[in-house]
Amino acid sequence: MSNIILGNKVKLYRNIDGKNFVNTMSDEELRENLEFLDPIIRGRGYENLDIEKMPSLKKLKLIEEGRFGKTFVDKKNIGFYQKDDEPDILINSSEHLELSKFSRTQSLDELYKEIYDLEGKLEEKINFAFSPEYGYLTSRVFNAGTGFKPIAFLYLPALNYFGINEIAKGLSRLGYTLGSYRDKSKKALASIYTLSFESSLTEEEGSYIEKLKLISEEIADVERENRKKLYLDNIISLEDMVNRSYGLLANARLLSEEEMMQSMSMINLGVELSILKPNREFDFYQEIMKLRNGHLQIERGSILDLRSRDILRANKSRSLMKEVFK
Template identity: 30%
Template sequence: MSLQRFVEHPWTHWMKGEGPDSDIVISTRLRIARNLRHHPFPLLATDSQAEEVVRKVEEVNQSASMKKKGQFELLRMEELQPLEKKVLVEKHLISPNLAEESRKGAVILSEDEAISVLINEEDHLRIQVFLPGFQLKEAWDIGSKIDDVFEKQLNYAFDEKRGYLTSCPTNVGTGIRSSIMLHLPALVMTQQINRILQATTQVGLVVRGLYGEGSEAVGNLFQLSNQVTLGMSEGDIITNLYSVASQIIVQEREAREYLREHNQISLEDRIYRSYGILTHARTIESKEAAQRLSDVRLGIDLGYFPTCNPFVVNELLVSTQPGFLQYDAGQKLTVDQRDERRARVIRERLISPSEIS
């Protein structure tokens, strides 16, 4: 494997458009935060202390136990160009914090990009698992097995009363955050989304945008995740999120059916209008592209474009981001140049006869 393998292509494992309830759930993510005992948290560590953590983690990555889990490669942030790091952020393989602020950060990536281990971000280790569709339990199974490999070879910071110790108090306890990326256009169109999102906060969950904390919910994409990690078991966290997400999935399906029964012409006009704009526009900015792609994705899921795979739209979510557009162009682009290139990428991908008739 090489760096180019991870940054040249927009495709990644979670975009497959497969898995349970994949018409609504784009992907499932599990994150496990861990720190090493007797090592300062990354925010307080010197460069030499942070480098020592990378060395210890790399030793585990090279161990026989890890090799049994698949093929992994370690990339150091200091060796990557800004655009390369931006592409990894846009593919959800690393966090913006690791890309922008970590002095001695690194990431371990699996060959299929379903697993990434962030090193020296907010915590020493953040093990992430990304799967397509609604696969919370499967993600936890994979993540916990990777965690076991590291825990057997590293001395984790753990307290009998508080659980796993983390840099941010909100992660103390189990150290796990699980999230579901939901596509909820019908709930937005029927103006039910605010009521539903407000209700989630009452059961210990939080809703964020496509790129997590601090990001805006564009393209009707929402990340639903647990907010509490202390005082609950891993199983309780997974079960609670699974239950709430399942209810939202049912409500989104009911809202889609309502729109088809009571607003079919308006719904079809919106879907086909967005498809027409995307296949003919010569320039388009990112927010409009995300919204139009959301409409087309809804059309695919409702059967209006039977020959189109939802994978195409999932891929365009990444390939039309600023970092990837510039990396693919081989140069920095102005906003106008990015808007023009974004429109061309979308046109070429959508008008292929093999994808949409």
């Protein structure tokens, strides 16, 4: 994996033949769905994590890790299943079944194989809704056909600096969606973007994978060129942003999650452009996850108010800067 392509994720959506879609099911139908699928999934060696009984901090951590969304935990008659080194399985999320896996090290091809190996084993016990004309049926037309969604995670600080809207519009015209983690001002945080397809209806899975790999590399090339431009034409501004970010992380006594993410991203750019010299390997994505709200509170073992979280995050950030750069 390059320092621009941070990781990959694959999702697969399936519905049971002859049943209503999740968004039109009654509570009783959702419960029947769960009762039918639960023993099949457990039979594959999966563990069921009871969302309703799960501590709120554990839910927050799993949401931050992208294992499921915020809306999922508020639903009734849902199931979340995990197994070491295997894709996660969600029941009654947007579809009857959702298989997904994110990896920092595995390729889209490797994730694709894992997901479809699991789907094949489940299909031995489950008759999935399929149309010869439209392919696998889903509640959202864009997810129908293959029911397959490959996603690339991209780190694009230079493009973010110069403005990424035109690239996003161009990608949209080609059938891609460029998403990002955003704060309340709608500004991209940490310059981390997700790239996926708007629809997976018309082509085979392998075609989508190859297209996503190709466009990801093309975007990475544009990012590299923009980094050169930023370094050569705006070195003073670049050094200022990097050192301000370092100063904040090395000295702050109160540090919000948003400030931490933005500053970690800028410091990482400084490392990659040799403005800062770390003493050890610096994986900014991993360090961001360690300093997010859910991870901090689980590590502390208690729910913290906003100010306490920001104080703890600042303490850990100062220690990290000393360890990495001094």
